[in-house]
Structures are given as structure tokens and as C-alpha cells.
Amino acid sequence: MNKRKQSSKGTLLTLVFITIMLNCYSQKKPLKNNDFRDIDKLTSLYADSLSYLFKDSIVPNFLFENNFDFKPLYWAGMHKPISLRYLVLKKVKDVDVLEYLIGMQEPRLKLLPETDSPIPFKKYSFYDLILYRINEIRTTENYKLFKKQVK
Numbered sequence: 001m002n003k004r005k006q007s008s009k010g011t012l013l014t015l016v017f018i019t020i021m022l023n024c025y026s027q028k029k030p031l032k033n034n035d036f037r038d039i040d041k042l043t044s045l046y047a048d049s050l051s052y053l054f055k056d057s058i059v060p061n062f063l064f065e066n067n068f069d070f071k072p073l074y075w076a077g078m079h080k081p082i083s084l085r086y087l088v089l090k091k092v093k094d095v096d097v098l099e100y101l102i103g104m105q106e107p108r109l110k111l112l113p114e115t116d117s118p119i120p121f122k123k124y125s126f127y128d129l130i131l132y133r134i135n136e137i138r139t140t141e142n143y144k145l146f147k148k149q150v151k
Contacts, residue, residue, distance in 0.1 A: 047091035066111035069119050081119040089133040098134045
């Protein structure tokens with residue numbers, strides 16, 4: 001009788017131990033900024049902070065990071081280099097916000113990335129990319145206006 005109780009206790013303990021181990025290893029691991037592994041979400045977040053610039057009147061710090069393109073989350077598994085700066089600016093549709101940034105004449109906007117990496121736009125500062133984006137938006141608007149007039 002004693003041996004039977006001991007074996008059932010041992011079986012029960014083994015079963016509890018296995019259940020605990022399975023629960024520990026099968027639980028979902030907490031996100032460690034993996035939410036932002038989706039580059040579209042990240043660039044939208046930064047672009048939104050620029051779009052609301054007039055409401056907050058606080059210029060986001062990422063604009064002054066000359067090595068913004070090298071966010072570690074994106075270089076880990078990338079196949080080809082990208083310019084996060086340009087991707088963020090491409091989502092900004094308001095020319096007034098971009099012109100406000102240019103009008104600030106902030107010298108930190110003119111810092112170039114410090115790299116030998118083959119990223120696109122590495123020869124351009126945030127300031128240059130903002131000017132480029134303004135030109136893109138105006139060209140698109142002018143093209144749409146032209147197309148309406150031709151019809």
C-alpha cells in the first residue's frame with residue numbers, strides 16, 4: 001500500500017512538473033519592440049508626429065538624428081539597405097509642415113549620416129530630403145492640375 005501511494009505521488013509530481021514546463025515554454029513571449037519590426041507601422045508613427053507638428057509645436061527629436069537610418073531593429077534582418085528618413089518623409093503629405101521645418105533653419109537638420117554603408121540618400125541630410133519631398137509633392141500636385149486642365 002505504501003509503495004502504491006509513493007508511485008502515485010511520483011507520477012503526480014512528474015505530471016505537474018511536465019505541465020509547468022509545457023506552460024513555461026508554450027507561453028507567448030512579451031514583445032520587445034517587435035511591434036515596430038513592421039516598418040510601415042514605424043514610419044507611420046514618425047510621420048504622424050510630423051503631421052501634428054503645428055498642434056504640439058514640439059519638433060520630434062528623430063529629425064536631429066543624422067544616423068536615423070540605422071535603427072538596429074531594421075538592420076538585423078534586412079536584405080537591402082533602405083533610408084528610413086526618406087520612408088518617413090514620404091508619408092508626410094502636408095507641404096506646410098515640411099516648409100515649417102525648412103524655415104526653422106536648424107543646423108542639426110543639415111548633418112549628414114556618418115557611414116560608409118550603401119544606404120540610399122546617404123549623401124543627403126534631413127534638410128535635403130525635406131526639400132526633395134516638398135518638390136515631389138508640388139510636382140505631383142502640378143501634374144494633377146495639368147491633367148485636369150488638359151481634359
